[in-house]
Amino acid sequence: MRTPAKSRSCSDTEVFLPEIDDRCHELAERYGVRPYMVARYLTFLGRSETERLLKHMEDIRPAIRTNTILIDPEELRRVLEEKRGFELKRCPEPVDVGFWILNDPPISIGATLEYMMGYYVPQDAASMLPPVVLDPKPGDRVLDACAAPGGKTTHLAQLMDNEGTLIAIDVDPDRMRALKSNLARCGVANAVALRMNALDLPSTDWEFDRILLDAPCTGEGTIHKDPSRKTSRDPEDIATCARLQRRLIDAVVDVLRPGGVLVYSTCTFSPEENELIVQYAVDEHGLEPEPVDVGWADRGLRVPGVEPKVRRTCARLYPHRHGMGIFFVARLRKPLS
Structure with missing residues (x-):
């Protein structure tokens, strides 16, 4: 990885702006991002991690968080899977009150009765x-x-x-x-x-x-x-x-x-x-x-x-x-x- 170069953007705030080379332009064009962003990722993460990050940047599953004031996570899971057609996967501890949504449910996550009753919050x-x-x-x-x-x-x-x-x-x-x-x-x-x-x-x-x-x-x-x-x-x-x-x-x-x-x-x-x-x-x-x-x-x-x-x-x-x-x-x- 390269040593970050500093460039004073304005007044008292510096922003790391490494040199933008051909690799930066190549990856920026491939993934539709700004070349300066790629240069920064390459500097701090290296080539392999940067390519993986850019490839998966938009591959984020929607998630919901159980509102435990009103319902238990497993009860919410049962209701959404059995009655609403959701396919859910529990998020890891310590955010295991959350579920990833693995499918495209027949009902929008913001339109179910359970959502309107406050049983869950759509949240990354x-x-x-x-x-x-x-x-x-x-x-x-x-x-x-x-x-x-x-x-x-x-x-x-x-x-x-x-x-x-x-x-x-x-x-x-x-x-x-x-x-x-x-x-x-x-x-x-x-x-x-x-x-x-x-x-x-x-x-x-x-x-x-x-x-x-x-x-x-x-x-x-x-x-x-x-x-x-x-x-x-x-x-x-x-x-x-x-x-x-x-x-x-x-x-x-x-x-x-x-x-x-x-x-x-x-x-x-x-x-x-x-x-x-x-x-x-x-x-x-x-x-x-x-x-x-x-x-x-x-x-x-x-x-x-x-x-x-x-x-x-x-x-x-x-x-x-x-x-x-x-x-x-x-x-x-x-x-x-």
Whole structure:
């Protein structure tokens, strides 16, 4: 693998931009992605892994997550297979409340009676991991900082046994409507949904035991749902997202109690939005990275400027290795003093 070259995209944010050679152009043309993306994959993953990633980037099976507030996973499986014609496969621990859908059911997953009753949430399997890593307990004060449309919020509620205090905030009014609808449909009783910019959190007197920051990102992990992302993002977008993510880290750390836990996640490959953001949280706020204890996940990338303790504690998911969209998860704890 080549050593990543750095290019300053703008102001204080650097983006890794390796040389784009004939191999990059060849693979970019074959798989319909931007050449700079291929150059970055080759740098961090090598030729074989890059080709496998590009080949399987859109081969992600749809999944659903059982809403255990209302139904047991095996009971849901029985109903959907026997009555609705679904063919399901259980997702691996610790996201085994989820099922992959192996067939094309006769009824859309968003049109069944069970969906309308809130028994399950359509959700990519990778997206089920951050709430599990946060591990909220009944009675905790929990913040979902970029919550809409509510897939992870409803998951947090069920992990809390629908007890405690769960604040779900988002700035987008259209997505807020979806968030409130999902909370109601799933029978969530311990959550309050507020339209609010997470950057304004320091102006409050709130304090939370646990915070989930599933940050806005460039979204390479959603290419299977939105193929336009193969070509619609450029290095400037990476820099823009990384700047916002650092500001969001600053904001949420301000309302995390000493000893509290922050889980940071994205659905993108970019180390500028992942390992380097975690390193920023460590350097600027003294947060301590804790292992994401998922044995089948990959560790973080080897990135210049990122300490080994950060890389070793992060988790990465890939389509060609895990059957899930590209995803990144890190867990950090705020020091007591």
